[in-house]
Amino acid sequence: MRLLLILLSYVGLRICLHVLFPNLWVSLSSFVELCTPISSFRSTKEGLYLFNQLSVSPYKGNIFQQSPLMIALFTIVPEQLHFLVFTFVDVFAAYNLASFASTNMSYSPSVVAASYLFNPFSLLSSLANSTNVIGNSCICASLGFLGKKKAAKSIFFFSLACVLMVYPFYLSFNYIILAAEWCNSRWYSVTFKFLFFICCFFTLAFIPFQSWKFLNSQFVSAIVMRDLSRPNIGLWWYFFIELFSEFRPFYTCVFQLYLVSLQVPLAIRFPKQKLFAFTLLVGFLATFKPYPELSDIGLYITMLLLNKPVFDLMHHKVYEILGFVYFAALSPAFYYLWISSGSGNANFFYAINLVYAATMIVLFSDHTWAAIRYEYDGGKDKTVTQI
Amino acid sequence: MGLLAILLAKTNQGTFLKRIVGKLPFCSVLCALVGLFLLLYLPVDGQFRKTYFSENALLPHQGQTFFRSSDWVVVNGIRDEIRSYEENGMPDFLKVGLTKNIFEQFDVKVYTHDWSHADGSFGGTNIYGIVRATRGTQNEAAVIAAPWTNMEGRFNEGGVAVLLGLARHFTKWTMLHKNLIFVIPSNSEVALRRWVDAYHTTLQHTAGNIEGAIVLDYASSSDKFQHIDIGFEGLNGQLPNLDLVNTAGHSAMSEFVDISILGSHISRAQSYSTRLHTLFRNIYQQAGAGIVNDYPSAMFSGWHIDAITLRAVEGNRNDITAFGRVCESTFRSINNLLEHFHQSFFFYLLLSPVSFVSIAQYLPSAILVAFSFSLMAFYTVFTVEKAAINSLALLKAIFAYSFLVLSFVGFGYFYAVENMELCLLFLATLSIAVIAIVRFGSDAKMMMRIVVSIILGVLLSTLATINFSLALVLGILLLPLAFVGPNMHDKLNSVLLMISNPVVVTTVVGGEAFGLLPGEFIDKMVEGYIELNSWTWLIVCAIYLPAWTAASCICI
Numbered sequence: 023m024r025l026l027l028i029l030l031s032y033v034g035l036r037i038c039l040h041v042l043f044p045n046l047w048v049s050l051s052s053f054v055e056l057c058t059p060i061s062s063f064r065s066t067k068e069g070l071y072l073f074n075q076l077s078v079s080p081y082k083g084n085i086f087q088q089s090p091l092m093i094a095l096f097t098i099v100p101e102q103l104h105f106l107v108f109t110f111v112d113v114f115a116a117y118n119l120a121s122f123a124s125t126n127m128s129y130s131p132s133v134v135a136a137s138y139l140f141n142p143f144s145l146l147s148s149l150a151n152s153t154n155v156i157g158n159s160c161i162c163a164s165l166g167f168l169g170k171k172k173a174a175k176s177i178f179f180f181s182l183a184c185v186l187m188v189y190p191f192y193l194s195f196n197y198i199i200l201a202a203e204w205c206n207s208r209w210y211s212v213t214f215k216f217l218f219f220i221c222c223f224f225t226l227a228f229i230p231f232q233s234w235k236f237l238n239s240q241f242v243s244a245i246v247m248r249d250l251s252r253p254n255i256g257l258w259w260y261f262f263i264e265l266f267s268e269f270r271p272f273y274t275c276v277f278q279l280y281l282v283s284l285q286v287p288l289a290i291r292f293p294k295q296k297l298f299a300f301t302l303l304v305g306f307l308a309t310f311k312p313y314p315e316l317s318d319i320g321l322y323i324t325m326l327l328l329n330k331p332v333f334d335l336m337h338h339k340v341y342e343i344l345g346f347v348y349f350a351a352l353s354p355a356f357y358y359l360w361i362s363s364g365s366g367n368a369n370f371f372y373a374i375n376l377v378y379a380a381t382m383i384v385l386f387s388d389h390t391w392a393a394i395r396y397e398y399d400g401g402k403d404k405t406v407t408q409i
Numbered sequence: 410m411g412l413l414a415i416l417l418a419k420t421n422q423g424t425f426l427k428r429i430v431g432k433l434p435f436c437s438v439l440c441a442l443v444g445l446f447l448l449l450y451l452p453v454d455g456q457f458r459k460t461y462f463s464e465n466a467l468l469p470h471q472g473q474t475f476f477r478s479s480d481w482v483v484v485n486g487i488r489d490e491i492r493s494y495e496e497n498g499m500p501d502f503l504k505v506g507l508t509k510n511i512f513e514q515f516d517v518k519v520y521t522h523d524w525s526h527a528d529g530s531f532g533g534t535n536i537y538g539i540v541r542a543t544r545g546t547q548n549e550a551a552v553i554a555a556p557w558t559n560m561e562g563r564f565n566e567g568g569v570a571v572l573l574g575l576a577r578h579f580t581k582w583t584m585l586h587k588n589l590i591f592v593i594p595s596n597s598e599v600a601l602r603r604w605v606d607a608y609h610t611t612l613q614h615t616a617g618n619i620e621g622a623i624v625l626d627y628a629s630s631s632d633k634f635q636h637i638d639i640g641f642e643g644l645n646g647q648l649p650n651l652d653l654v655n656t657a658g659h660s661a662m663s664e665f666v667d668i669s670i671l672g673s674h675i676s677r678a679q680s681y682s683t684r685l686h687t688l689f690r691n692i693y694q695q696a697g698a699g700i701v702n703d704y705p706s707a708m709f710s711g712w713h714i715d716a717i718t719l720r721a722v723e724g725n726r727n728d729i730t731a732f733g734r735v736c737e738s739t740f741r742s743i744n745n746l747l748e749h750f751h752q753s754f755f756f757y758l759l760l761s762p763v764s765f766v767s768i769a770q771y772l773p774s775a776i777l778v779a780f781s782f783s784l785m786a787f788y789t790v791f792t793v794e795k796a797a798i799n800s801l802a803l804l805k806a807i808f809a810y811s812f813l814v815l816s817f818v819g820f821g822y823f824y825a826v827e828n829m830e831l832c833l834l835f836l837a838t839l840s841i842a843v844i845a846i847v848r849f850g851s852d853a854k855m856m857m858r859i860v861v862s863i864i865l866g867v868l869l870s871t872l873a874t875i876n877f878s879l880a881l882v883l884g885i886l887l888l889p890l891a892f893v894g895p896n897m898h899d900k901l902n903s904v905l906l907m908i909s910n911p912v913v914v915t916t917v918v919g920g921e922a923f924g925l926l927p928g929e930f931i932d933k934m935v936e937g938y939i940e941l942n943s944w945t946w947l948i949v950c951a952i953y954l955p956a957w958t959a960a961s962c963i964c965i
Contacts, residue, residue, distance in 0.1 A: 340790075344863070348867055348870075352870075352871050352874070355871045355872075355874055355875055356874065358875065359874065359875060362711075363711070363713075364713040364749075365647060365648070365755035407415050408415070
């Protein structure tokens with residue numbers, strides 16, 4: 023009942039905001055914290071225009087770097103209802119997280135749903151119509167169906183997330199062992215289904231334009247960070263705008279290596295806490311991928327609540343929240359000083375990105391500590407300071 | 410990490426932490442005092458640096474200046490001419506037409522720009538002439554402007570005459586790399602602001618990016634002036650690149666003209682007290698930008714333009730052509746630039762024309778004042794009984810405070826744009842928020858106190874990076890609120906709330922600093938927001954008013 027109330031109030035809020043300020047998303051999507059070139063709804067609109075009005079492939083040039091499925095989705099849905107798509111995927115995600123929460127040692131479903139819908143990070147990104155929200159919703163849905171032990175549906179949504187957003191591929195290893203455990207199936211059957219769905223979605227993505235160009239435009243540019251037209255809250259852009267182009271392949275490899283370095287070690291160290299490993303990786307990728315944005319952090323923070331015992335054992339929450347508060351205030355201020363007033367420079371903004379990354383790292387270590395602490399004795403002994 | 414944790418556990422058991430927590434209010438006061446003391450310490454020898462040129466391309470005053478005796482005749486003639494316009498009480502359109510004629514006589518392409526106030530009423534006509542560069546790519550420009558009336562509302566006859574003289578002078582000059590725009594706005598504030606906005610949006614005849622701007626202010630009928638005063642503060646905390654200020658100062662000194670900064674003391678006589686005075690002039694101008702006494706160069710803010718005002722101070726020491734030569738020399742340095750000003754400092758306080766402190770030295774004082782709020786938040790967190798800290802109360806407080814801020818911002822915005830229905834609506838939501846906070850339980854009030862202190866700490870330190878002086882002034886005015894709370898002594902609460910009361914503050918600040926009545930003071934702030942796009946009014950609405958309201962509500 024309470025869950026329904028939360029979902030309905032969210033829908034009401036979105037509709038009210040849309041009626042009162044129909045162009046709110048345009049102003050919000052100019053915040054680099056909320057949208058990146060690969061998730062901006064403006065570029066989706068650009069792609070839609072190229073495809074529907076000019077009948078040109080949206081992958082000509084470098085404007086559109088999202089999945090062909092996005093074009094398909096937003097072509098089918100009439101333009102006036104586009105905002106409802108974002109509302110719907112959010113509600114869908116919140117519902118699924120809530121249903122996962124009810125099957126797990128977690129905070130109550132309504133708290134989890136409210137945290138996903140109303141925490142400022144995901145709310146603002148969703149109001150900015152970041153298409154990343156759609157992919158995140160698929161990840162939430164895959165979790166939700168895991169909770170209901172429906173392996174096929176869960177894998178369906180997870181592979182959809184991979185095809186839409188690229189970076190969930192980096193989660194697939196931990197997802198497969200998580201899904202195998204939750205649904206009591208063999209890892210190879212999960213892998214097989216996963217690969218099957220991936221193939222299906224690729225074929226589906228091939229159909230609209232009859233070409234594989236999207237692999238280059240969507241996947242390769244997301245991996246090598248081709249579009250540097252806007253900075254973001256990550257750590258990549260600063261390096262890549264400074265580098266000579268000869269060094270780019272090398273540093274791309276190094277940075278990507280970092281992104282794939284944690285999956286297996288986490289799986290080995292935490293065989294009993296696969297959900298923790300998965301959650302930590304969601305946050306880790308959200309911080310260190312080339313185009314990070316705040317909607318991913320909203321997802322990570324909500325997923326922390328899915329594991330109540332571990333969350334309760336985290337003991338630096340105040341500092342992490344303060345870190346986020348300072349980041350949220352200073353990041354737009356320094357972006358303004360750099361871009362709008364011209365008094366600052368890129369270092370200002372990057373300094374705040376470092377503050378953000380540092381806050382995230384504190385959060386990760388706190389999270390990991392809590393998981394180890396939980397594994398040790400369930401957090402019973404309050405005097406333990408070192409394990 | 411393990412060792413640290415053991416150490417922390419040890420201190421937790423003992424009274425050590427408690428003793429520190431008990432000292433936190435004292436630390437907080439100390440923090441603010443140290444912040445203010447740092448400011449007083451800045452003008453001490455050894456704390457500031459001598460100004461220098463970072464940009465090699467500027468080559469300040471490296472060439473012979475030519476604006477001399479033959480131009481004196483021209484300037485004098487023009488001055489007599491425009492003085493006759495003013496003395497005959499000529500209507501504006503005639504004055505504009507005749508001034509256009511003067512430009513045309515010098516073969517300068519001249520255009521007009523009709524501007525209107527924010528409410529749509531007609532304001533006046535600006536005149537601007539463009540001298541095209543004989544070399545270069547035609548996509549960069551520099552501006553020399555002289556408003557008809559200066560910042561005090563006096564007739565700027567010398568400024569306009571020198572501007573016209575320079576226009577004649579530069580048409581014959583063959584080394585222009587940048588287009589040169591001569592602007593005569595009808596006044597020094599709104600008219601110029603509208604012209605700058607229109608130049609970047611609607612004007613038909615433009616001459617490329619404006620790289621630098623010099624505004625001339627010579628409001629006397631005399632041929633002689635004492636020294637040049639340089640004004641540079643922009644709106645919303647913006648400053649021009651220090652290189653530009655230095656260039657003007659260097660050019661003036663090379664012409665043996667004394668200079669002063671923001672109406673303070675001239676460069677030759679320097680001591681601790683003059684530097685301190687100049688420092689406070691910096692803070693006064695920056696914090697009060699957009700309210701009154703703005704140097705006209707502030708009107709260029711917001712468009713990536715570095716602008717300064719050269720103001721002739723009445724006296725008997727230099728000739729009017731020296732004023733023109735300083736302007737000529739400064740312009741020629743801008744003309745030498747190969748790329749936009751970027752080398753030197755954009756954040757500085759000038760202590761004298763030749764000495765400055767950079768942001769790393771002065772920023773700590775505003776941050777320390779902001780930090781005293783954070784310390785009081787920690788104090789409250791540690792002293793409240795553990796049972797009172799519950800997340801529901803915290804969420805309530807956060808929600809109520811955001812609601813309060815939104816209501817105040819909405820109220821302030823719609824009050825400024827004179828949309829009275831919506832203004833009243835926000836006033837209604839405001840009172841709902843106030844009633845809600847007053848009726849909070851004691852735990853929620855405690856949480857409210859923490860939220861207010863933390864938010865003030867965050868917002869003031871953020872504001873300090875954009876507009877140092879405003880953050881400092883607001884921080885000092887709000888400081889009493891850090892020590893207000895439901896668990897404090899009632900008498901102390903009422904005294905502290907009284908001295909930070911908006912009515913008292915507008916009366917004292919408006920009266921003492923600007924010589925305005927409280928009503929006028931608010932009107933000026935609103936006008937600054939509407940006409941000049943200075944954010945002071947909105948910042949007051951978003952930071953000061955909600956904080957005071959919330960603090961007083963939790964004490965009831």
